[in-house]
Amino acid sequence: xxxxxxxxxTVKPGHRSLRDKEGNASKRDRxxxxxxxxxxxxxxxxxxxxVLILFQVIRMGWQVIxxxxxTTREFPPAREGGGYAAGFVGTGxxxxxxxxxxxxxxxxxAVYQVDYGRGITAKVIRFFTDVMTGIPSIFVxxxxxxxxxxxxxxxxxxxxxxxxxxxIMLPIVxxxxxEVLRTVPIELKQGSLAMGARQWQTTVRVVLPxxxxxxxxxxxxxxxxxxxxxxxxxxxxxGNVNIVTTWFNIAIGALPLQIYNGARQxxxxxxxxxxxxxxxxxxxxxxxxxxxxxxxxxFAKTVRA
Amino acid sequence: xxTTEPDLSTDPDKRLSGSGLGRFSDRAFAxxxxxxxxxxxxxxxxxxxxxxxxxxxxxxxxxxxxxxxGTEWRAGFSRTEFTGEYGIFPFIYxxxxxxxxxxxxxxxLAIAVSIYIVHYAPRRLKTTMSYFVEVLAAVxxxxxxxxxxxxxxxxxLHPVTKFIAGSVGEVIPYFSSPVANVNxxxxxxxxxxxxxxxxxxxxxEIIATAPLPEQEAAYxxxxxxxxxxxxxxxxxxxxxxxxxxxxxxxxxxGETIAVLMLVGGSQRWDPTxxxxxxxxxxxxxxxxxxxxxxxxxxxxxxxxxxLLIVSMIINMLARAIVWRFGxxxxxxx
Numbered sequence: 001x002x003x004x005x006x007x008x009x010t011v012k013p014g015h016r017s018l019r020d021k022e023g024n025a026s027k028r029d030r031x032x033x034x035x036x037x038x039x040x041x042x043x044x045x046x047x048x049x050x051v052l053i054l055f056q057v058i059r060m061g062w063q064v065i066x067x068x069x070x071t072t073r074e075f076p077p078a079r080e081g082g083g084y085a086a087g088f089v090g091t092g093x094x095x096x097x098x099x100x101x102x103x104x105x106x107x108x109x110a111v112y113q114v115d116y117g118r119g120i121t122a123k124v125i126r127f128f129t130d131v132m133t134g135i136p137s138i139f140v141x142x143x144x145x146x147x148x149x150x151x152x153x154x155x156x157x158x159x160x161x162x163x164x165x166x167x168i169m170l171p172i173v174x175x176x177x178x179e180v181l182r183t184v185p186i187e188l189k190q191g192s193l194a195m196g197a198r199q200w201q202t203t204v205r206v207v208l209p210x211x212x213x214x215x216x217x218x219x220x221x222x223x224x225x226x227x228x229x230x231x232x233x234x235x236x237x238x239g240n241v242n243i244v245t246t247w248f249n250i251a252i253g254a255l256p257l258q259i260y261n262g263a264r265q266x267x268x269x270x271x272x273x274x275x276x277x278x279x280x281x282x283x284x285x286x287x288x289x290x291x292x293x294x295x296x297x298x299f300a301k302t303v304r305a
Numbered sequence: 306x307x308t309t310e311p312d313l314s315t316d317p318d319k320r321l322s323g324s325g326l327g328r329f330s331d332r333a334f335a336x337x338x339x340x341x342x343x344x345x346x347x348x349x350x351x352x353x354x355x356x357x358x359x360x361x362x363x364x365x366x367x368x369x370x371x372x373x374x375g376t377e378w379r380a381g382f383s384r385t386e387f388t389g390e391y392g393i394f395p396f397i398y399x400x401x402x403x404x405x406x407x408x409x410x411x412x413x414l415a416i417a418v419s420i421y422i423v424h425y426a427p428r429r430l431k432t433t434m435s436y437f438v439e440v441l442a443a444v445x446x447x448x449x450x451x452x453x454x455x456x457x458x459x460x461x462l463h464p465v466t467k468f469i470a471g472s473v474g475e476v477i478p479y480f481s482s483p484v485a486n487v488n489x490x491x492x493x494x495x496x497x498x499x500x501x502x503x504x505x506x507x508x509x510e511i512i513a514t515a516p517l518p519e520q521e522a523a524y525x526x527x528x529x530x531x532x533x534x535x536x537x538x539x540x541x542x543x544x545x546x547x548x549x550x551x552x553x554x555x556x557x558x559g560e561t562i563a564v565l566m567l568v569g570g571s572q573r574w575d576p577t578x579x580x581x582x583x584x585x586x587x588x589x590x591x592x593x594x595x596x597x598x599x600x601x602x603x604x605x606x607x608x609x610x611x612l613l614i615v616s617m618i619i620n621m622l623a624r625a626i627v628w629r630f631g632x633x634x635x636x637x638x
Contacts, residue, residue, distance in 0.1 A: 028532070029529065031529070032530060035534075036425060036530075036531075038417075039420055039421040039425055040425065042417035043417070043418055043422075043426075045414070046414050046418050046501060050498075052456075052457070053452050053457075056452055057448060057451075057452060060456075105341055105344055108337065108342075109338075109344065111341075112338035112339060113342060116339070117342060121339075124346070125343065128345060128346055129345050130624055131349070131617065131620065131621070131624075132345065132348075132349055134555050134616060134619075134623075134624075135613065135617075136560075136587060136612055137559060137561065138587040138609065138612070139609045139612055139613045139616075140352065142356060142590065142606055142609035143351075143356045143609070144352070146355050146356045146359040146360075146606055147351060147356075150359055151355065151359075167348060167352065170345065170348065171345070174345065198327075198331050199334070199335075200330055200333075200335075203334070225443065228444075228445025228447065228448075229445070230445070230446065230561070230562040231561035231562050231587065234594060234595065235591070235594055256447045259448075259451055260447060260566075263451045263454060263455060263566065264454075264566065271455060274455075275455075278447070278448045281447070281448065282444060282445070285444065286440060286443065288443075289439075289440050290440060293436060293440070
C-alpha cells in the first residue's frame with residue numbers, strides 16, 4: 001500500500017518533485033483549496049449588505065441635502081421642502097450636555113481603576129462597569145424617565161435626554177480610557193515621582209497629557225455611539241419639529257427621532273427627508289469613528305516609540 | 306564653590322514634607338477619583354432600583370409570574386388604577402425568537418469572516434479589513450431600520466420570503482403564507498446584518514489571539530492551513546467565541562429601533578409560523594410609550610425590568626465565559 005523507499009523509483013523513475021502529491025496529500029490539498037474559496041465567498045457575501053447600505057443611503061440621501069435642509073424646521077410629512085434643523089440643534093444640545101457629563105466622569109473613573117483603585121472596591125466597580133455596558137439602551141430611557149420625569153419636577157426635554165445618553169456613554173468612556181491609561185509607560189510616572197511631584201501632580205501633569213490622544217479616541221467613539229441612539233430619546237426627549245433652544249421642560253427634537261418619524265409614515269416627502277437625515281447621521285458617526293481610529297493609531301505609534 | 310549649601314540641619318521635616326493645605330492634596334484627589342469610580346455604581350443602582358420601584362404596582366396587580374407568562378396584553382386607560390390586562394409573554398417570545406434568528410445567520414458568518422481576515426486575507430488587506438469591520442459596528446441602528454424598512458425588505462427580502470412561503474411553505478407549515486411585510490423573520494434577518502460587524506469585531510480578536518506556538522507546531526508537523534484552523538485555532542477559541550456570541554445576543558435583545566420598524570407591532574403570537582408579525586419587549590416599549598396612559602406606562606416599566614433581568618443574565622454568563630478565556634480588549638464589547 002504505502003510506498004517504501006525501494007519501490008518509489010520503480011513507480012516514478014528519476015527526480016521526484018516535492019510538488020507532486022499523491023493520495024491523501026492531494027485530498028488534503030483539495031480540501032484546503034475548497035476552504036479557501038468557501039471562506040472568500042462567505043467574506044464576499046458578508047460584505048454585500050454593507051455595501052448596499054452605504055450605497056443606498058448615499059444615493060437617496062444626497063437628493064435632499066441642501067442649505068435649506070440644515071436651516072429650516074420640518075414641514076408636515078406630505079409637504080415638500082423643509083429640513084431637519086430642529087433635529088440638528090436638538091442632537092447638538094443633547095450631545096454637548098451628555099458629553100460634558102459622561103467624558104470627565106468616565107476619565108476620572110478610569111484613572112481610579114488604573115492607578116488608584118485597590119482591593120475589593122476596585123474589583124466591584126470594574127465588574128459593574130462591565131455590567132453597565134450590557135444594559136439595553138431602551139431600559140436606560142425607561143429608567144431616566146422614571147428617575148427624572150416621574151419623580152422630580154422636570155418633564156421631557158434636553159435634560160433627561162442628556163442624562164440618558166450620558167449613562168449610555170459612561171461605560172464606553174471608562175473602558176476605553178482604562179485601556180489607554182494602562183499603556184502609559186511606568187517610567188514616566190516613576191520619573192515624575194522621583195522629581196518630587198505629588199501623586200496627583202503626576203496624574204494631572206504627566207499621565208493624562210501622555211494619554212490625551214488615546215483618551216480623545218475613546219471619547220469620540222462614545223460620542224459616535226451616543227449620537228446614533230434613538231430608543232432612549234423616544235422616552236426622554238419626546239421629539240419636536242420646532243427648533244428648541246431651551247434646556248429644560250420642553251420636548252426637544254433629535255436627528256434619529258426625526259428619521260424614525262419620517263420613515264414610518266406613508267408620505268414621499270417625509271421619507272425623502274428621512275434618507276437625508278440618515279445620510280447626515282451616518283456621515284457624522286463614521287467621521288467620528290474613523291477620526292478616532294486614526295488618532296488612536298497615531299497614539300499607539302508614539303507610545304511604542 | 307560659590308553656591309551656598311542649603312541648611313538642612315535646622316528643620317529637615319519642613320523641607321521634605323510640604324506645608325499647609327498641600328499636604329492634603331493627594332488624599333483629596335484620591336477621594337475625588339474614588340467618588341468618580343463609585344458614581345458608576347450609584348448611577349447603576351439608581352436606575353435599577355428606581356425603575357423597579359415604579360414598576361412594582363404592575364407586578365402586584367398582575368402577579369410577577371402572570372405578568373411574565375400571561376399571553377394577553379390589553380392596555381387600560383386609567384390614570385389612577387389598573388383596568389387592563391398585562392401579560393408580556395408574546396413580547397418575551399418575540400425577543401428571544403428574533404434574537405435567535407439574527408444569531409443563526411450572523412454567528413457562522415462572523416466566524417467565517419474572522420477566520421478569513423486573520424488567516425486567509427492578503428497581508429496588506431488585513432488591517433484595512435479589521436478596521437472596516439470596527440467602523441461598520443458604529444453605524445447607528447436607526448440607519449439599519451430605515452434601510453431595512455424602505456429598501457432591503459421590499460426590494461430583496463420580501464420577494465425571497467414570499468418565494469419560500471410559496472414553495473417550501475406548501476410542504477412545511479412553519480414557512481407557510483401569508484408573508485406579512487413586517488414579521489419576525491424580516492426583523493431577525495436585518496438584525497443579523499446589524500450585529501454581524503459587532504460579533505465579528507469580537508470573534509476576530511479572539512481568533513487572532515489563539516496561541517501562536519501551537520499553530521507553528523501544527524504547521525511544523527505538516528498540517529495545511531485549514532487543518533491548523535480546524536484542530537488548533539477553533540478549539541482554542543471556542544469559549545471566547547461562545548462568550549462573543551452571547552454578547553452579540555445581549556445586543557440583539559436590547560436592540561430597539563431597527564427591530565421596531567420591522568417586526569410588526571402586533572400583540573398576537575404564533576410559534577408555529579416564522580413569517581408572522583409579532584413584537585419584542587424593547588420594540589413594544591418604544592412603540593406604545595408616547596400614547597400610553599399612566600397605568601400602561603407602569604406596565605411598560607415592568608417590561609423594562611424583565612428585559613433588564615433577561616439581558617443581565619445573558620451578559621453575566623457571557624462575561625464569565627470570556628473572563629475565563631482571558632481578557633478581550635475590544636471597544637465593541
